[in-house]
Amino acid sequence: MPIRSPHGRSAAYRSLWQWPLRSPVRLVVVAVLAVAAVVAVSIGLGSLRAESAPLGSPAGSGVATTDRPTAAATPSVLPPVPELTPTTLPPSRAPQEALQVASLWSRAWVRPAPGVTADEWLAGLRPYTSEEYLGVLAAVDPGNIPARRVTGEPRPVRVSPRSLQVEVPTDALTLRVLVVDTEQGWRVAGYERA
Template sequence: MPIRSPRGRVDAYRSLWQWPLRSPVRLAITGVVVVALAVGAGVAAGALRGTSDDGPMSRSTATGGSATPGPSGRSSTGAGGTALPTALPPVTPLVPSTLPLSQAPPAALRVAAGWSAAWVDHPDGITSEQWLAGLRPLTTDEYLGVLANVDPANVPAARVTGAPRPVNVAPRSVRVEVPTDALTLIVLVVDTEDGWRVAGYDRA
């Protein structure tokens, strides 16, 4: 029947939409084509929207006089010729504050001396618990947990041989040098809510 007749056109349309249903392969091909067309249409619509958005933005930049940072940190000119500062004010570097050694708190020196005396006090047969008991009143809770892993038998010194001497003084901490018969301790004493306490030590 000729395609120009209404019946012929109906048969032609029926054959077109029935074509994908005649096999799974044809159905898959049809689905891919439909998805590709939808993606292409979305990309084209997005490109058109981006082009239309660029226009007003470019015009406002050209005529609105919005501030733009200068390349050398100088002020840029805004609407009406008003200068807009873009350079940040200088920042003062943070330097740890130190005090003269003569301003070391006597209480901090006493704690360093008492802690060192307890540190070297480890007669034969002393347990870790007994050794820590002597250090506990003069030690921060955090550092006491570190000392719990120390075997007092491994402490090389047996007695303190001199007076404590400050080597670094800050508003809330003092490093104190304490000589012993085996080495010189550098004891860190810090100001806590419970008073001055030892928060660490090193060997000079």
């Protein structure tokens, strides 16, 4: 006789699910049967895979007789990569525009006169600084800069076709300025103490 009401259907399902929980023996028997069913299914699937594999495959006889390499038998080896060496140029080949940008940037970087705000100091650096580096310089307090003036000409230290490092002497320290060739021209993209 079919179960027609939702209450009757839920009661029937509830009685099926509660049956193993009525005694510890039933629960153990159901658990053992469930584990046995899972093991039987996995063994059955494994034997199906072994039967469907060709004879020369690793799942078949264990001896590979085909000429086609398998992923497990052949390790993948990448071709050797030559060591990357950056192109360096002699310091005499440093572009004059880049050296001029390093000099103008350094003169704008030193501690500003009293009364100059951080925004005004940053605006003075803007024409010579890359857009990405302006965000970093926005966090700098110009009152903490130890140098008050540039004391010499910029000297190229490392020159590449599209970037160079320039040392600029000041009255407190020597700056090492990184100047890069951008779409807007040569711009400063970083500095550190030399």
